[in-house]
Amino acid sequence: MTPLTIKDIAQLAGVGVSTVSRALNNYPDVNEETKQKILAIVEKYNYSPNQNAKILKQNATNNVSIVVKGSANPFFEVIIERMQQDLEKHGYNALVNYIDERSDEISEASKLNVEKKLEGIIFLGGTAGRFEKELTKFRIPCVVSTVYVPLPPDCNKACVCVDDRAAAAMAMDYLVENGHRHIAIIGGERGNRDGIDLRFEGAMESLRKHGIEFDERFYAESKFSLSDAYSAMSRLLFPGTPITAVLAMSDIMAIGAAKAITDSGLKIPDDISIIGYDGIDMAYFYNPTLATIKQPANELARISVDILIRLINGEKIESNQIQLETEMIKGCSVKRI
Structure with a gap:
């Protein structure tokens, strides 16, 4: 035999x-x-x-790829570090691969899978619509972290994220409750059925609840970078602008926008209030301390890795769609008017 x-x-x-x-x-x-x-x-x-x-x-490479969408988002840094630590602790080689915000993460991951003979993939960020259509093409286990993806049950795929719609609504509620009615939004490209769309929908739900109509002129598209957010905010600061507050879809966007505000001779929060999203360390040390929606970065990383390892090991998981809680950090960048 x-x-x-x-x-x-x-x-x-x-x-x-x-x-x-x-x-x-x-x-x-x-x-x-x-x-x-x-x-x-x-x-x-x-x-x-x-x-x-x-x-x-x-046959067993123990290689796991972390495919990171965008390279200028400090929020991802904490998550990546924790993911690497947890994967290496369990004997896996954590291969971190950064791709541009406009790149196709599925195509890039497919190439990596062939080249590195991966045991599993963690996608950090990305486009929900693309994941929904193409994620199942991978035979190996995959976890999408920080992005909600509708997934069929009993498959070797999962997502771990927060409720972006509810969190953005909470941020907008906070601005409105402090008397603001003319509110601008700085965010990413809409229409991709991803976290950006969910955050925008949440903000719109809040405004409708309070009887406020959103002026599309006050949506400024930006990449997740300081410089791009600076440019986006500068476009909103036209002469006679009625804006009294800004909701930025990431802390890095909020800080870039804040620089544009102060460079124009205005003060935060006296002239324009601002709230971010993510809860990065830089938000706490910014002056004034930035109001933000804090995501549980370490938990997102820990649970993403735990689920991926269980899927690699052929174990069943209770749910392949995990949503974690966010927290409002009020900071000092929002003024009551």
Whole structure:
């Protein structure tokens, strides 16, 4: 009888090759039931890992790619660092790959999958519409972090995010409750069915609730960068502008916008109030301290990695769509008028 390979063991157990490898090497992240199932097969067929070391090495790379959409967003830095730590702690090689905000993340990840023989992919940021259409083309487990994606149940794909619509509504409520009616919004490109659209919808829901009509002239599109947000805010500061407050869809946008406001001779919050989104450290140390919606960066990272590892190990997860809570940080950048 031809000796079994690690691939044969994986097929008999109904799991991936990397899961067999990790079970045989007694990694703690393999489900006990799965581990015992693999060991029972190994014993039944008298499988010897040492005889198959070469095959094991060829098949189990332990490579996981973190595909990051955009390279100028400090909010992602905390998440990436935690993801790398958690993946490496479990024996995976965390390969961080940055792509431009306008790039196709699915196409880029497909190339990486072929080149690096990935065990799994974490997408950090990206376009929900594209994920919804094309994510299932990957046979390997994938987790989309910080973006909501409608996913079929019982697949090896998941998303971990916050409720962007509710969080943006909370930010807009705060501005309106402080007396503001002429409010501008600085955000990304709309129409991609992603977090930007959800945040815009949430802001609009808040305005409608308060009987305020939004003037589309006061939406300024920006990349997630200081310089682009500076330019976007500058376009809103036309002579006689009635704007008294700005909702920025990221803290980095808010800080770039704030610089444009002060450079024009206006003061924050005396002349124009501003609120951001993300809760990065820089928002706390900005002067005045920035009002913002804080996302749980460490939890987003931890849960994304935990779910990916469980999917790689062939384990079932209770839900493949996880939404975490946000927190309002009032800061000192919003004035009551």
